[in-house]
Structures are given as C-alpha cells and as structure tokens.
Amino acid sequence: MPTDRPQPVFVLVRPQMGENIGAAARAMWNFGLDRMRIVAPRDGWPNPKAVAMSSGAGRLLEEAQVFETTAEALADCTYVYAATARQRGLTKPVVSPEQAMTEGAEKINEGGRVAVVFGPERAGLENDDIARANAILSVPVNPDFPSLNLAQCTLLTAYEWRRATETIVASTVELAGSEWATGLEIEKLAEHYEDRLGHAGFFFPEHKAEGMKINLRNLWSRMPLTRADVQMLHGVMRQMVRWKERGE
Template sequence: MIDPTMILVRPQMGENIGAAARAMLNFGLTRMRVVGPRDGWPNPKAVAMASGAGRVLDNAGLFDDVPAAIADCDFVFATTARGRELTKPIMTPERAMDYARALSAEGKRVGILFGPERAGLENEDVVLANAIVTVPVNPEFPSLNLGQCVLLMGYEWARQKAEVAPEVVNFARTEYAQAHEIEALARHFEERLELAGFFFPEAKAPGMKVSLRNMWSRLPLTTAEVRTFHGMLRQIAFKLGEGGQKKT
C-alpha cells in the first residue's frame, strides 16, 4: 500500500510547511511535495517549525507547477472550503480517505492538493483533481490553516486503518471492587445514615435503601475508592461521635 502524497501548492510561509510536515509524521505520512513555495526552498523556518519531522522536509519533492507534481498520481483530491462550479464528487475527509485507502490497496498513487494560505487553491488547480474534499466547518469562518488541514486529512487516513475503540478505560493498576465489598460499603452507609436520622419518614425507609443500593451497584468503584469511602464515614463518625453528636 502506497501512502498518499501531500502536495502543498504555492505555500506562502515556511512555518506552515513545517507545521504540515509535523502533522504528517504524527500520522505516519512522509510523502510531501511542494509546488512553487513563495519564500524558496529549502526553508529554514519550515525546518524549525517541523520540530522533529525534518525527514519529511528532507525528502520533499520540489515542483514548478501542479501538473508536474501530480503527473504520476492515479487519483487526486483537492481540498477546498469554497463552493466550486465544477462537476466533481465532493467528499468529506472521512469518505475521501476511505476511498484513498481502497485505491492505495490496489497499488494506485493518491495525491492530495492543499492551497496557499491566502486564498486556497485556484480553479485552475482544482480542475486537475478527480474529486474535491470539503471540511464541514463554520460557513462564516471556513478558512483553515495549512497545517490544520493537513492534520485533518492525516488523522482521517490513519483512522481508516487503526482499530481504535471509541472509548477505553485505563486499567493500569486498577482493581475494581467485588460485589461483597460494595455490599459492605452499602451497609456501612446505611448504618451511618440511620444514626443521622436520614431515613425519614419510617414508611419510606425501605424504598430509600433500595435506591441507595441501586446507586452503589451502578458505580464502577475500585477497591481503593471503597476503602476511601469507609475511611470518610469513620472520620465523620469520630468527629461527631458514634451517636451523631459533635464532639466538644
């Protein structure tokens, strides 16, 4: 599988090129091409901003125009936030990178065009692409920084291959309390609440206790947390006295 090539078209600031390189390497992408950079190439500001991703810049290809930069690509995406009067598929980043992976799996070369910071890609650039990628941003402020746009596309590319659960719990050094520990804690709370006169009126006490037991069973408490609760209750009892009266 060939990773997509990120093609920066007429970038204006070296810092943004460096930020793009850093974003690429965050997600394992290393194929960069630069078309007609305003401040020349190589660019020391790009190297400084890349912050450890210098190898992406070292291997970046320099091109005079977009046709030359995409000449060996089998499929090209153009990223743009503006509406275009061009008949082309318009995809979200998620859909585009899903399609890019399918193409790459077939040995196809995929290029992604990113426009200059001031105004983005020109229509003359976009017409050379096979499809448009548009990020669903705020229509009143659609402009994305070059590095941010590259980051979005890199993230979606990596997400397509990574099987990452949408939610996980850090189980490191975590020991969840067993049922008997939760039961003991519930009894301890009931005892203290009985002394404090919480279960009133008496007719409602059974229902109140059931509600509390239900609450304890829902909480994913660790053994350490159960011990902390016991300690809190003992300290409260010590300060107030076993009968609930504050010590003097």
C-alpha cells in the first residue's frame, strides 16, 4: 500500500519508455513519494523494463494507477501543476519547482489534493493537458537546451517537495566515534605546546614571544578539534621530545 504520508500525486502522461517510468519511480521514492499515476503508456502496462529500471522502487509501479485520459487521472485533484519548458499561449501562473512544492504542501495541509503532471519524453505535454492545470511548473534550465527527460524532471520536483516538507540539515560533521574537544582540553594542549616549544627556543626573539603565543592559541581556537585530535597532537609533541632526548 502507498504510505499515508500527505503528498502530491505525480502523473506521467503518455510515457513512451518503460525505462523512464522506472527511473521516475526510483526518483520519487528517493524523496519519499509513492503516489504515481500513469496515463496511456505507449508500450502498455505492466512493463518489465520499468520494473528493472526502478531499482528497489518496484512497489510504486505495482501500486501505480493507470488511466486512459489525463482528465480521468486528475478527476479527484483540486490543484494541478503542469511541468513544461515551453509556453503554449495559455494564460497561467508560472512557478519554479521550489515555489510549486511549497505552495503544494500548503494546499495539501489545507485538505487539497495536488497533482504534478509530466509529459511524454519526445514532445512533452500537449495544450489539452496543460489546459487542465491550474499553474505551470517551469524548471529554470538553460534556454538554449531546455529539454529534461522524464526522470530528471521528476527528480527535481521530488527533491523540492522534500525540501519544502522536511527539516533539512544544511551542514553536519561525522565525528567518527569521537567528540568535540572541550575548552579545558584545548587549553591543556596549548599549554603543552607552549611549554615544549619554549624549552626548544621557539619563542624568539623574546620581545615577540607573547605575540607568538597568542597566535598559537588563536590557531588552536580556529581548528575544530575533536578529543581524538587533541590526543594525537599531544602524542606528536611527546614523540618529538623523546626523539630529541635520544639524540637521534
């Protein structure tokens, strides 16, 4: 069964190749979408090539609804976006995928049923299909090469849906089993290096020593050190001291 997660329906109108349907299903499921409708697939349905290409998203194809016409596929929808790169002489709002999915999420939260319609690979949606949409979804592509294949357009739209409805962590660090070093641990590291470098005569000439120590401490503070990093740097200094004391 499809998940009960509120989401738009993706409608593939007259898709020509089973491989593209499968790739679209995979793109949808990558971002948590599993409501697919297919209108008059050229090579019939089910299509084994679609299953092979779906790479783990075969459930979407098994549960996909198949319709004869676009009107039937959209009969229960309250707001429809038509994904097309070309203007067809129809007066409609034109929005980016980001705006469409942000608006779509709001409409779904208010109880609406939202659909995004994607056209066949070769020619895209026809005017009759677009006329049934409330707005046009237009990807800001290179105007000299605006053609996107079905899976690419599906992926872009599904990604924007995920961004609009999930908390996305913009940046993170994998600590690999360690933890961030505390202020005290970094302070002890700084003291260790100042002490050993002082004995080695590093802070010379003397009138510059204080500034050099401040710069060194500033270096430690700029580095995002983990406890493992601090332990390693202590070990580096200890080993260098041992090497010096052995006279090697």
